[in-house]
Amino acid sequence: MIRSEVFKTLIPLISDQLVVCNIGLPSQELHMMDDQPSNFYMLGTMGLASSIGLGLALAQKQKVIAIDGDGSVLTNLGTLPTIANNPASNFILLIIDNGSYGSTGDQPTYAGRKTSLARVAEACGCDNVIECKAEDTAKVMEAALKGDQMTIIVCKCKSGNVPVPVIEMDAPVIKHRFMQEVKRRNA
Amino acid sequence: MSISQKIVDGLVEHKVNFVTTVPCKQLAGVIEIIDKTPEVLHVPSNKEDEGMGLCAGAWMGGMRPCIIMQNTALGVTVNTLATLIQFYQMPLPMIISYRGELGERVACQVEMAVHTKALLDQLHIQTYHFHKPDDVEEIGAIIKHTFMSRKPTAILTDSNFWGGY
Ligand SMILES: [Mg+2]
Numbered sequence: 539m540i541r542s543e544v545f546k547t548l549i550p551l552i553s554d555q556l557v558v559c560n561i562g563l564p565s566q567e568l569h570m571m572d573d574q575p576s577n578f579y580m581l582g583t584m585g586l587a588s589s590i591g592l593g594l595a596l597a598q599k600q601k602v603i604a605i606d607g608d609g610s611v612l613t614n615l616g617t618l619p620t621i622a623n624n625p626a627s628n629f630i631l632l633i634i635d636n637g638s639y640g641s642t643g644d645q646p647t648y649a650g651r652k653t654s655l656a657r658v659a660e661a662c663g664c665d666n667v668i669e670c671k672a673e674d675t676a677k678v679m680e681a682a683l684k685g686d687q688m689t690i691i692v693c694k695c696k697s698g699n700v701p702v703p704v705i706e707m708d709a710p711v712i713k714h715r716f717m718q719e720v721k722r723r724n725a
Numbered sequence: 726m727s728i729s730q731k732i733v734d735g736l737v738e739h740k741v742n743f744v745t746t747v748p749c750k751q752l753a754g755v756i757e758i759i760d761k762t763p764e765v766l767h768v769p770s771n772k773e774d775e776g777m778g779l780c781a782g783a784w785m786g787g788m789r790p791c792i793i794m795q796n797t798a799l800g801v802t803v804n805t806l807a808t809l810i811q812f813y814q815m816p817l818p819m820i821i822s823y824r825g826e827l828g829e830r831v832a833c834q835v836e837m838a839v840h841t842k843a844l845l846d847q848l849h850i851q852t853y854h855f856h857k858p859d860d861v862e863e864i865g866a867i868i869k870h871t872f873m874s875r876k877p878t879a880i881l882t883d884s885n886f887w888g889g890y
Contacts, residue, residue: 558782578785582808586778589770590809593782593790596766597743616771620779624768709813717785724787 539672540698541634542567547676551683556720558591558604562641564634566702568605575715576723579705585614588631592621595629600723601683602628608635608649615658621690622663630682631690632675638697656692664690672696728861728887729754732820735864737764739872741791741818743783745769745776749795751822751887756793773798774805777817784815789872791818796825796881797837799844806848810877817877818868823854828884845879852879855886 541564549572558578559565565579580587588611591604611617611633621631637650649655656669666687670678672695682689705712726734732755736744743766746756760767766788770776773794780790794802799821810817824831825838845852851874853867854860864880871878 580809582812583774583778583805586774586781586805586809589775589778590782590785593743593768593779593784594786595782596768596779597783597786597788614772614775614778616775617778620768620770620775713785713813713815720785721787 540696540700541636541640542571542700544634544672544675544693544695545571548679551676551679552603555683556594556600556602556723558587558594558602560587560606560610563699563702564605564607566705567700569705570702575719578716579707579712581705581709581712585610585617588617588621589614591631592617592624592626592629594720595626596624598720598724599628600720601630602626603630603632605632605634607640608633608637608655609639609647611655612647612649612653618659618662618664621688622659622665625665625688627686627688629688630679632679633690633692634695635692636695636697640697640699644697644699650697656690659690659692664688666690667692669694727754728858729758731861732864733758733762735861735868736791737762739789739865739868741789741868742766743768743780743788743790744793745779745790746793747771747773747776747795747798749822749824751824751882751884752793752795752820755820759793773802777802777805777810780817781809781813781815791820791868793820795822796841797834799837799841803844803848806850806877811848814875816872816875818871819877819879821879821881823881823883826883826885828889841881850877850879852881855880855882858886858888860886
């Protein structure tokens with residue numbers, strides 16, 4: 539399975555959740571498949587999906603899913619100790635680990651070679667780290683959503699992309715409708 | 726009352742309740758007080774761009790964020806300021822220790838000091854320079870202005886402001 543196929547299995551579960559989605563193809567694919575006001579698309583700033591997601595989870599009560607990539611986590615590895623030491627029971631970090639920088643032409647990342655992001659997360663102090671096969675991601679996500687514990691999911695999937703249009707919505711519009719949604723759900 | 730306490734009081738008075746910090750010797754007192762202030766959730770970050778991500782999330786979650794950092798890290802945050810904070814129109818007060826100004830003892834700090842205002846200028850970031858201890862009285866107005874304008878704001882606090890250190 540490639541990322542977009544994993545997304546297809548996840549959408550019934552995450553469509554109605556607050557989602558912070560990684561820059562580039564992940565946001566474009568999610569936007570194309572299931573655009574929702576509860577989705578925050580990153581249009582720039584590689585690496586910060588997990589940080590934005592944690593900040594959002596700490597600030598309010600609703601569950602937050604940050605969808606990140608292996609390359610993006612590698613570029614902001616300092617996020618994992620911060621997540622571990624500031625646990626938010628409503629936070630789920632999903633790392634789509636396809637072993638490559640998908641948005642820039644599938645160049646290999648170190649996560650596809652010797653580096654295990656699940657073990658890095660554990661070494662950083664994250665308590666509930668689950669590495670799974672792409673096919674099992676929906677099942678693991680379902681359990682994480684039902685639970686009341688911060689969860690880091692590392693989904694090992696194949697590298698590959700589908701053609702997607704760029705997101706043409708203005709950044710402040712993405713932010714505004716997302717914030718309205720966060721407010722409504724916390725009211 | 727110490728300058729550090731006045732800074733924290735200004736933040737709390739204007740309902741800043743989420744603060745991320747990357748340490749600097751000049752800001753040690755502020756960080757210590759922040760950590761003990763019950764009105765503020767203090768989430769230390771490992772790098773300043775990471776901290777700005779946390780602030781963006783906290784803002785969208787309904788909190789009022791602030792980042793406390795050193796000017797030497799400004800270069801690290803240029804992309805985040807442009808493509809996250811500015812592009813999405815988010816407010817972000819940045820309380821920045823202005824290392825490398827008069828009284829500095831570490832020559833290398835001057836190398837980023839000479840770029841600090843130029844970078845902020847290039848990014849069109851509203852910038853306030855605290856040089857004398859009394860300048861702290863403006864903190865509240867600056868915080869208020871930052872959230873009103875939904876833009877990042879830099880408060881540069883130099884060695885003279887801190888009374889040497
Ligand atoms: Mg990848």
